[in-house]
Amino acid sequence: MKAIVFDTFGGTEVLHEAEVEVPQPGPGQVRVQVKAVGVNPVDGKIRAGGMEAIFPTTLPAVPGGEIAGVVDAVGAGVDHLKVGDEVLGWSDTGAYAQYALSPATALAPKPAGLDWTHAAALPVASDGAERVLDLLGVTAGETLLIHGASGALGTIAVQLAVARGARVLGTAGPDNQSYVASLGATPLVYGDNLVERVRALAPEGVDAVFDAAGKGALEDSLTLRGGTDRIVTTADFRAAELGVVFAEGPQRRSGTRLAELARLAADGTLVTTISAVHPLAEAARAQQASDGGHNRGKIVLTVDSTVA
Structure with a gap:
C-alpha cells in the first residue's frame, strides 16, 4: 500500500511516499480503508523530533493518528464493528496511508450526514478540547480565555466551553475575528496590549486560560491569572519552566x-x-501549512485507497 513515511527527523522535506506492507488486525483491532486524515500540529512536532520525550518514535514511521474511513477487516474479539462500516477515530499504525489499524474502542460510527473530511477533523480536536476543559474545571458562569480560538482545537474548544455555560474570550488573527464570534466567543486580536484589552472586556478577571496557540501567550496569561493556577497549554514547550x-x-x-x-x-x-x-x-505541503499556524480549522488529507 502507499503511505507517507519519514526515515529521519527534520523538516517537511523528510516526508516521502513509499510502498509498505498492508497491516493485519490483531485481537481487538480493525483495519480501516482510509478516506481522509486529519493533519495536526503534533504531527509536525513528532516529525521534527520534538516530541520524543512524550511520543518515542521508531523510524521509519508513518505520521498521523486521526482517520475517517471504511472498516476493511476485523480482528478477534471485535463484535460491534463489521466490514463495510463507515467510521472515524484514531489510528495506532500511522494515518497517512491507504490502510491503518485502530483499536475498535477508538472508533465511532460515521453519521451519514457527516462527510469524510469533516469526520477526519473531529477526533483529535474534540478529545483535546474536552481533556483541557476538564483539567481546567471549566463550569457554567465562568470566564475562559482561549488563545488560538480559530484553529482546529480552538474551534471545538470554544463551542464545548460555551455549551458548558462559560463565557469565552477568544484570541485570533485579524481575519478570523468574525469567525471566532460565530462560534460563540468574544473575539480579540492577539498581540500588543492583550492584558489591558482582556481586562476591559472582563474587569472581574478570567477564571481559566486555555492556550492552543503557543505563540508567547503564556506570559500574558500569567499576568491575567495572577499566577499559574488554571492555565493549561497544548502548544507552548516553555510550560514547565513557567510552571x-x-x-x-x-x-x-x-x-x-x-x-x-x-x-x-x-x-x-x-x-x-x-x-x-x-x-x-x-502531505509535506499540508504539514508545512500546519507548522506555520494561523489556519482556520483543520487541514485534511484525502486518500485514494485503491491498491494496485
Whole structure:
C-alpha cells in the first residue's frame, strides 16, 4: 500500500511516499480503508523530533493518528464493528496511508450526514478540547480565555466551553475575528496590549486560560491569572519552566464519546471547519501549512485507497 513515511527527523522535506506492507488486525483491532486524515500540529512536532520525550518514535514511521474511513477487516474479539462500516477515530499504525489499524474502542460510527473530511477533523480536536476543559474545571458562569480560538482545537474548544455555560474570550488573527464570534466567543486580536484589552472586556478577571496557540501567550496569561493556577497549554514547550501545565499527552480516545460528538457535527450543532484539503501525496505541503499556524480549522488529507 502507499503511505507517507519519514526515515529521519527534520523538516517537511523528510516526508516521502513509499510502498509498505498492508497491516493485519490483531485481537481487538480493525483495519480501516482510509478516506481522509486529519493533519495536526503534533504531527509536525513528532516529525521534527520534538516530541520524543512524550511520543518515542521508531523510524521509519508513518505520521498521523486521526482517520475517517471504511472498516476493511476485523480482528478477534471485535463484535460491534463489521466490514463495510463507515467510521472515524484514531489510528495506532500511522494515518497517512491507504490502510491503518485502530483499536475498535477508538472508533465511532460515521453519521451519514457527516462527510469524510469533516469526520477526519473531529477526533483529535474534540478529545483535546474536552481533556483541557476538564483539567481546567471549566463550569457554567465562568470566564475562559482561549488563545488560538480559530484553529482546529480552538474551534471545538470554544463551542464545548460555551455549551458548558462559560463565557469565552477568544484570541485570533485579524481575519478570523468574525469567525471566532460565530462560534460563540468574544473575539480579540492577539498581540500588543492583550492584558489591558482582556481586562476591559472582563474587569472581574478570567477564571481559566486555555492556550492552543503557543505563540508567547503564556506570559500574558500569567499576568491575567495572577499566577499559574488554571492555565493549561497544548502548544507552548516553555510550560514547565513557567510552571504551567502542558496537556499534550496520551489521549482518551473514547469511541463512545466521539459518536455523540459526531452526531452533533452531522446535524450542525457542533461546527467543524476545514481550512484546506490536500491529496495524500501533498502531505509535506499540508504539514508545512500546519507548522506555520494561523489556519482556520483543520487541514485534511484525502486518500485514494485503491491498491494496485
